[in-house]
Amino acid sequence: MEQPKPTKKLNIVMFPWLAFGHLIPYLELANQLAKKGHHIFFVSTPRNLQRLPKIPQNTSHLITLVPISLPKTPNLPLNAEATTDVGSGHGTDLLKEAYDGLKEPMRKFLEASSSSSQPLDWIIYDFSCYWLPQIVDRFGIRKVFFSIWFARTLSILGPLSELLKGGEGSWIELCTPPRRIPFEDKSVYFLPFEARILFEGLRMATSTVSDVVRYQGSIDGCDVIAIRSCMELESQYFPFLQKYENKVVLPVGLLPPSLENYPMDDTWQPIICWLNKQRKGSVVYIALGSEFEPSQDQLNELALGLELSKLPFFWAFRRSKLSPLVLPEGFEDRTRDRGMIWTSWVPQLKILSNDSVGGFLTHCGWSSIIEALQFGKPLVMLPLAIDHGLYARFMVHKKVGVEIPRNVEDGSFTGSCVVESLRLVFQDEVGQIYRDEAQKLSAIFGDKSLHGKYIDQFNDYLCDKQPSRSQ
Template sequence: MENKKALDIVVFPWLAFGHMIPFLELSKHLAKKGHHISYVSTPRNLERLLPKIPKNLLPFIKLVPIPLPRDGVLPPKAEASSDMPFDDVELLKKAYDGLKEPLASILEGATPIDWIIYDYPCYWLPPIADRLGVRKAFLSLMNGWSSASFGPSSNMIKDGAGTWSKPESLTGRLEWVPFQNNVVYRFHEAKKSLSAARKNASGVSDMFRGGCSVCDCDVFAIRSSRELEAEYLQLLEKLHRKPVVPVGLLPTSVDEDQMANSDTWHSIKDWLDKHTNESVVYAALGSELGPSQDVVNALALGLELSRLPFFWALRNHAGRPQELPDGFKKQTRDQGLVWTSWVPQAQILSHNSVGAFLTHCGWSSIIEGLQFGKPLIMLPFVLDQGLNARVMEAKKVGFEIPRNNQDGSFDKNSVAQSLKVMCEDVFGKIYRDEAKKMSRMVADENLHNQYIEEFEAYLYRNRPISEA
């Protein structure tokens, strides 16, 4: 590290794989530069993440298990949000809050900690870190336009200060955004997002958690880039009165060596290899929110009606099993494949036969899709997903399946028509071409490494004074 002292950094993500994996990606980048990372999570989560750490980085990344408190409410072995129904995730946040004392013990261990990089639910962490002289980096896995939708952190601590009081308030232009934009919720998205943000079986709303986490941090790190949204990053600094440091998009690295020994990938690749370039629609709606049976039915019938080849990653979510329409598998056996367990999404999206990505518009999924130049067929449901869809549509890299604005419903015809336009129509070529253009930025390793270097330099310059 050219005579620079290695930093000791604790990393503590929320218990969702959409959070744990990007936090791990950032940890790997910092470990490559010689810093010592203590990655803290529950034992089962760490077991599931261990294969994602290259052997050469194992001396620099220490996996630190802390058992999740059990009160008889959580399902057996549930340690991540994907292990339980979406509506019960607040119970996981309550258990997460029970990690306060074990985490404090880690921070006050024998080796002085320079920084902790933490996630939005951890509202109770900053006072502990301050007491121990540890600097605090809040890492937002939402982009700037989504983060800005919550307004100033002071408003969030006041539980939205009126803006998040009713769905209608989220469907119009936000008063604190000074420039013209169309990044607003549809009514059905606002209603669901408002409900999700205010659920408090844990006793603490997400608005309060996020507000305190941002208000009390030393630096607001964010999974974004200036090439994508410079004006929103500047706005966040004004809203929160904190330095905002983008860490880049943390694009996924495809580990060919690891996949070489994967029976799952071999089976999927064999199926994809039988199809011509850019002919297959890859459909996946994320690991967090299980789609309703109505959504599954409309998607299934729409995929069938399109007559396009499809690979559908339809995971069985805890507490919400989905059933395919009667006869669907038989009728589409020569057209598509439904996979009901884990899939290597990045490898699938990187395959030449995949021509479009039907997605729920989670930020990680959008980044993966555009990294490999796949245009987006968008079906957002809750939280930042709808806002992401508005921006991607404006950038002409994807368009939304038409839906009822009030209840979010759609039918097979909407699905089939959207797929055929994107994959076969001249109009869809605009989106296919723009997605390929954007992939040059999203997949640019040198660009995103520069962001990591800027973040590393910030952490080093602003390490605790006693270590300076």
């Protein structure tokens, strides 16, 4: 009988960008790798580490949280350590400048760890630390670029450095499916207002470094690209990216979070009491993420649409301290009998799992979509920035929801468009297809066994390709 392959125990560093939309998926991957017996060194700032979800008891002894403080950065607010602390725009630029100041502390940490009796084998890092691969190479550590975006996003981001050389009008090329993709996919495009915002944002230098340089430097310097996606959703994109980037490209699955990691606490009690009073499938859950905000005009129209819809809703209306956004005067009073507005952190996964929630009005962050569809919740989509539009087009293609109609030139929309979208997904007979297809797709998004197999394959790769010096 063939003997089972011995399990290797690796020492792995994880270094995500300073946004909870990145930190949480990185922590989920850390948990999955720790379950394989590997020792994970999870590096971030002290305050971010304190705000992470509690690490499960079965992996806590194998995950070491490594705090590294940001350097003082002019105009960066005191104690700002994540995008949720600064909002979008200039605050995020300052945060990237501070993040670059972690170069020397990271070098010292890697140097000290590499000279220990158990040297590091792998580092798994994010898009913003373009300077990291060159440091890591000095210590013989192998490198994974882990993309929290799905493969379609990387397929568009890859050649942006060339596109940016084309001048002011080059953004128009983002409004049609890329010609370089050798198969048809009509869902891979941006609306004009999205393309302009993305194009200008990527051109903008942060501490003399644009996001294109950050991304491309991180990709070019890695040994392997890992992507939070799966073949069941993007089977054609993985071989395409592997050929395009000339690197190994691996899906790690969707990393669907588990309710077991979100124990009951005082925050949950008033929420569950309210949800349990609502009719099954009737509640609109609204959350627009923590990194990007709508304009005040967009917020006003969104609130108007909710008010006119007459649907019960739970709105996770959490803003940074610097946010100028305010709800329309009298909105809370007029909707008090059927709506709950929550201004602090909420256990989103638990809310989405509740039977009273019939759908999710979302900004289309990938993590939020994964959380909703693992429970079969249809989507009303209001993409706000970066790659959100790509997710929205793909979900529309999958018939699991609708986008709120918008002016394609400036991104504006009306309250009546919000009402129509909500009623279509929640009430109208013609919208039953979205409710049905969301339930069907939950068979992929919520299949822990399926995504566990992707982790197994990723784990096998890390073990097989570990540095030759390791035992």
